[in-house]
Amino acid sequence: MPHLVQDIAAFIPLDRILHSREDLLAYGYDGTAALHGVAAAVVMVQTTAEVQALVKYCAEHGIAVVGRGSGTGLSGGSVPSNGCVVLCLTQMDKVLELDEKNLTIFVECGVITAKVAEIADGVGLLYPPDPGSMRISTIGGNVAENSGGLRGLKYGITRDYVMGMEVVLADGSLVWLGNKCVKDVAGYSMKDIFIGSEGTLGIITKILLKLVPRPQAKKTMLATYSRMDAAAETVSAIIAAKIIPCTLEFLDKITLNCVEDYAKIGLPRDAEAILLMEADGHPAAVEDQAAKMVEIAKQCGATDVQIARDADEATRLASARRTAFSALARVSPTTILEDATVPRSELTKMIRFVQEVGARHRLKIGTFGHMGDGNLHPTFLTDEKNLDEMTRVEIAMKEIFDFAISLGGTITGEHGVGLAKKPFLPAAIGEASLGLMKKLKAALDPKGILNPGKIFD
Amino acid sequence: MHSPTIESPLPPSPGAKPIYLKDLDFGVLAQCIHCGLCLPTCPTYDDTKLERHSPRGRIQLMKNVAEGRLDVTKTFAEEMYFCLGCLACETACPAGVDYTRMFEEARGDIERTGVLNTESRSWIRGLLLRGVFTRPWLLRLIGRGMYLYQASGADRLVRKLALIRLAPKNLQELEPLAPRIRPDFSDDLIGEIETPAAKARARVGMLTGCVQDLTYSHVNRDTVDVLIANGCEVVTPRMQHCCGSLHGHNGEIEIAKDMARRNIDAMERSAGSLDDLDAILTNAGGCGSHLKHYDHLLDDDPRYAARAVQWSAKVRDIHEFLVTLGIVKPTHSLAEPDGKPLEVTYHESCHLCHGQKITKQPRDLLKLIPGVKLVELAESSWCCGSAGVYNITQPEMSMKLLARKMANIAKTKASVVANGNPGCSVQLEFGTRKHGSDVEIAHPMTLLARSYRGKRQCGFQN
Ligand SMILES: Cc1cc2nc3c(=O)[nH]c(=O)nc-3n(C[C@H](O)[C@H](O)[C@H](O)COP(=O)(O)OP(=O)(O)OC[C@H]3O[C@@H](n4cnc5c(N)ncnc54)[C@H](O)[C@@H]3O)c2cc1C
Ligand code: SF4
Ligand code: SF4
Numbered sequence: 001m002p003h004l005v006q007d008i009a010a011f012i013p014l015d016r017i018l019h020s021r022e023d024l025l026a027y028g029y030d031g032t033a034a035l036h037g038v039a040a041a042v043v044m045v046q047t048t049a050e051v052q053a054l055v056k057y058c059a060e061h062g063i064a065v066v067g068r069g070s071g072t073g074l075s076g077g078s079v080p081s082n083g084c085v086v087l088c089l090t091q092m093d094k095v096l097e098l099d100e101k102n103l104t105i106f107v108e109c110g111v112i113t114a115k116v117a118e119i120a121d122g123v124g125l126l127y128p129p130d131p132g133s134m135r136i137s138t139i140g141g142n143v144a145e146n147s148g149g150l151r152g153l154k155y156g157i158t159r160d161y162v163m164g165m166e167v168v169l170a171d172g173s174l175v176w177l178g179n180k181c182v183k184d185v186a187g188y189s190m191k192d193i194f195i196g197s198e199g200t201l202g203i204i205t206k207i208l209l210k211l212v213p214r215p216q217a218k219k220t221m222l223a224t225y226s227r228m229d230a231a232a233e234t235v236s237a238i239i240a241a242k243i244i245p246c247t248l249e250f251l252d253k254i255t256l257n258c259v260e261d262y263a264k265i266g267l268p269r270d271a272e273a274i275l276l277m278e279a280d281g282h283p284a285a286v287e288d289q290a291a292k293m294v295e296i297a298k299q300c301g302a303t304d305v306q307i308a309r310d311a312d313e314a315t316r317l318a319s320a321r322r323t324a325f326s327a328l329a330r331v332s333p334t335t336i337l338e339d340a341t342v343p344r345s346e347l348t349k350m351i352r353f354v355q356e357v358g359a360r361h362r363l364k365i366g367t368f369g370h371m372g373d374g375n376l377h378p379t380f381l382t383d384e385k386n387l388d389e390m391t392r393v394e395i396a397m398k399e400i401f402d403f404a405i406s407l408g409g410t411i412t413g414e415h416g417v418g419l420a421k422k423p424f425l426p427a428a429i430g431e432a433s434l435g436l437m438k439k440l441k442a443a444l445d446p447k448g449i450l451n452p453g454k455i456f457d
Numbered sequence: 458m459h460s461p462t463i464e465s466p467l468p469p470s471p472g473a474k475p476i477y478l479k480d481l482d483f484g485v486l487a488q489c490i491h492c493g494l495c496l497p498t499c500p501t502y503d504d505t506k507l508e509r510h511s512p513r514g515r516i517q518l519m520k521n522v523a524e525g526r527l528d529v530t531k532t533f534a535e536e537m538y539f540c541l542g543c544l545a546c547e548t549a550c551p552a553g554v555d556y557t558r559m560f561e562e563a564r565g566d567i568e569r570t571g572v573l574n575t576e577s578r579s580w581i582r583g584l585l586l587r588g589v590f591t592r593p594w595l596l597r598l599i600g601r602g603m604y605l606y607q608a609s610g611a612d613r614l615v616r617k618l619a620l621i622r623l624a625p626k627n628l629q630e631l632e633p634l635a636p637r638i639r640p641d642f643s644d645d646l647i648g649e650i651e652t653p654a655a656k657a658r659a660r661v662g663m664l665t666g667c668v669q670d671l672t673y674s675h676v677n678r679d680t681v682d683v684l685i686a687n688g689c690e691v692v693t694p695r696m697q698h699c700c701g702s703l704h705g706h707n708g709e710i711e712i713a714k715d716m717a718r719r720n721i722d723a724m725e726r727s728a729g730s731l732d733d734l735d736a737i738l739t740n741a742g743g744c745g746s747h748l749k750h751y752d753h754l755l756d757d758d759p760r761y762a763a764r765a766v767q768w769s770a771k772v773r774d775i776h777e778f779l780v781t782l783g784i785v786k787p788t789h790s791l792a793e794p795d796g797k798p799l800e801v802t803y804h805e806s807c808h809l810c811h812g813q814k815i816t817k818q819p820r821d822l823l824k825l826i827p828g829v830k831l832v833e834l835a836e837s838s839w840c841c842g843s844a845g846v847y848n849i850t851q852p853e854m855s856m857k858l859l860a861r862k863m864a865n866i867a868k869t870k871a872s873v874v875a876n877g878n879p880g881c882s883v884q885l886e887f888g889t890r891k892h893g894s895d896v897e898i899a900h901p902m903t904l905l906a907r908s909y910r911g912k913r914q915c916g917f918q919n
Contacts, residue, residue, distance in 0.1 A: 023508075
């Protein structure tokens with residue numbers, strides 16, 4: 001071991017090379033249940049040059065490099081492979097430039113998502129992608145996972161806001177991809193290959209992001225249902241009515257009760273499901289859309305629709321929604337969350353299927369999700385020590401994936417494949433597509449040192 | 458070119474085996490799903506961006522200790538003492554993780570195994586936790602000594618002559634932190650039973666605390682004045698013991714239990730029985746959070762378990778109690794001589810806001826005072842670095858937090874900082890001296906009492 005640490009100390013100060021047992025254990029996980037690994041060292045990098053030197057060194061010696069932001073990933077992307085070097089990017093957190101003329105912000109990869117949002121807000125702009133983890137996730141992690149958020153329906157996902165990036169490639173060399181132009185067709189759109197690449201193709205060190213003007217008005221509503229599928233019907237009906245709200249978030253009974261236990265904001269505890277709906281834009285358009293959404297919700301069977309009194313209440317509702325996944329952990333020792341996504345027209349079928357699977361396998365499932373995106377998070381509330389139940393969880397999980405695929409959907413809408421979804425990937429995308437991914441990986445990372453074993457083997 | 462040796466599996470873990478953590482219910486440790494939502498609220502993570510210094514990292518280490526993958530090592534122990542115990546992570550955690558419980562058991566293991574023991578650490582801990590803070594008379598005697606030292610001007614003389622440099626390094630750093638000691642103790646200022654003029658609305662037990670009693674006995678008098686003004690009969694046991702929170706948070710679980718038993722006994726002696734009290738009150742956030750947990754602490758003591766449950770059910774923070782009781786509107790205006798409102802800002806003690814989730818009540822009370830304008834403090838619930846004895850054990854981090862707090866205070870332009878915990882007051886008063894600020898640090902009860910009385914002073918020079 002001394003060799004590795006000594007070697008790295010030649011280009012990175014010793015106090016930023018962590019290798020005590022305690023430190024390694026503290027970097028052995030991300031936000032995913034039941035996945036652990038032990039690195040040989042964790043290196044806190046602070047500059048692009050340091051990233052380059054470290055990757056180059058690891059490439060020369062065939063050592064695996066696992067990039068890591070804040071470790072909130074939900075598919076095991078930053079869980080270390082045994083003996084790897086974890087390249088931790090949280091200290092690379094400078095905001096480099098805010099360009100109000102071109103509506104862009106240029107940041108280092110370790111900047112926290114919420115910070116970008118705050119800076120934009122400070123000058124009347126909006127950075128739309130707002131994953132539930134935004135107060136701690138890094139922009140680099142968001143780009144590497146192509147994260148979604150609560151506003152995906154209207155504003156899209158992280159990919160839609162990445163205009164350029166600086167990437168350290170697998171041999172330690174550096175490239176810049178993209179620019180501030182809204183149009184650019186000079187060759188392949190290479191930056192898009194790195195978006196959602198989960199640290200397997202390169203380490204993204206700097207990112208140029210697009211901002212949009214902050215909408216003038218916003219209206220937040222909470223619809224209550226006595227049947228889960230009525231909420232799904234509402235979503236399909238709103239979209240069929242050619243309305244694009246910015247948010248349509250779903251919580252079932254178990255989830256909303258957990259969230260209420262934590263946040264105590266007065267959610268209707270005996271509802272079977274709630275839908276958090278938000279319209280934004282020009283004040284008149286917002287009024288109009290909101291009125292139509294209320295009407296549609298009621299037609300689809302909502303028992304009640306409340307309108308948030310003020311911005312504070314709206315923020316409280318959205319913040320509470322963001323805690324859904326963690327709040328569900330109150331119920332049982334092990335919380336396993338899925339990320340199945342279907343075309344929006346198929347939502348009602350999917351919701352019914354999840355309910356049916358839970359009942360058939362005698363499993364407790366809490367479901368919430370970005371319903372406007374067709375993206376559900378059925379979450380198994382179980383106990384890893386109960387082996388019989390875990391077997392049933394596995395069968396149920398597979399059934400849910402298979403059903404989502406049969407509806408034209410996908411196994412993961414926003415959390416990525418990482419380790420957790422790896423076994424399900426071939427069936428989801430097919431051999432040809434998988435083969436192309438492997439060719440790309442081999443071309444960009446011939447030695448296979450970047451986050452090996454993630455996405456596919 | 459050599460090929461680097463890669464170290465895996467882990468190196469040996471030279472340390473001792475845990476007892477408390479090992480016995481802790483698996484559910485408590487497994488509750489954390491390592492989602493990371495608590496990280497941005499943790500002051501030590503915020504400063505270092507290192508996972509080991511985060512709640513999630515610490516819980517993970519404790520879990521590894523409990524499950525036998527890590528011994529109680531020196532590094533683990535140092536980590537658990539680098540934690541402020543501010544409990545911001547508990548407020549942030551949607552999963553309901555009981556950090557307090559894990560943290561106290563971890564420190565219990567650390568002390569039991571003695572991995573941090575050095576001669577001077579053991580000596581000082583022995584002296585303070587086992588010697589002084591278990592003996593109310595000794596604590597007061599030392600307090601008296603310090604008062605005389607300060608009142609005689611000897612402290613200034615010693616500082617001037619640089620005599621302090623002769624003292625061991627730890628003491629040198631401590632000396633300027635030392636709060637001004639009061640000339641009187643609570644027992645001198647408050648009768649054992651004080652009764653309001655009219656028929657009492659409630660009968661309450663009053664806990665005077667130890668730091669509060671030594672350095673802010675007037676706050677105790679003010680609190681009783683406020684209670685009397687609100688029609689309460691107040692029972693204040695004599696020569697009270699430390700509540701045991703210092704011991705509980707610092708790994709002396711057995712002493713903490715003993716302190717709890719003594720306090721229950723003392724309150725029963727003065728009040729007749731716990732049944733005869735509507736509430737047991739504390740005005741110190743740090744104590745309150747611990748006092749409310751006597752039921753857990755004594756749940757394995759057959760003689761006290763039932764009374765501890767009764768005790769915990771009755772303990773209230775003073776702000777919480779007054780708001781539920783329905784406070785009598787304070788009378789006199791505290792406006793500045795030129796008629797402008799007195800601008801007051803509110804700093805939240807960690808153990809009031811995170812430990813007891815009391816955030817609204819103190820603000821509501823302050824807003825009721827005529828002539829007071831409450832201005833919000835940015836990051837009001839961010840720890841000031843006092844954290845029990847943290848300012849002594851981890852001066853560097855503590856001073857960083859204090860500087861951050863003082864900067865936020867300065868931005869409010871308020872002339873008074875109200876806060877409900879003596880530990881914070883000591884730290885903030887030190888902050889005013891260190892950062893050259895003339896803001897007054899006051900307990901909300903002191904401000905309320907001034908308004909009821911119509912003058913600044915309580916029984917003596919204030
Ligand atoms: C409570 C909670 C709510 C969440 N809500 C959402 C949500 O609403 N929508 C959503 O999409 N996700 C959500 N997530 C998942 C997760 O937060 C996102 O995937 C996030 O983008 C991860 O960011 P991170 O900084 O934690 O990255 P990490 O978890 O550290 O890393 C994620 C992956 O990216 C790679 N990586 C990280 N930084 C870089 C870099 N600079 N260059 C190259 N590769 C890199 C890692 O190797 C890893 O494969 C949630 C997670 C939690 C715990
Ligand atoms: S303590 Fe709570 S918020 Fe923090 S990582 Fe664990 S579950 Fe998440
Ligand atoms: S108690 Fe405070 S310092 Fe300790 S882990 Fe929690 S937030 Fe961090």
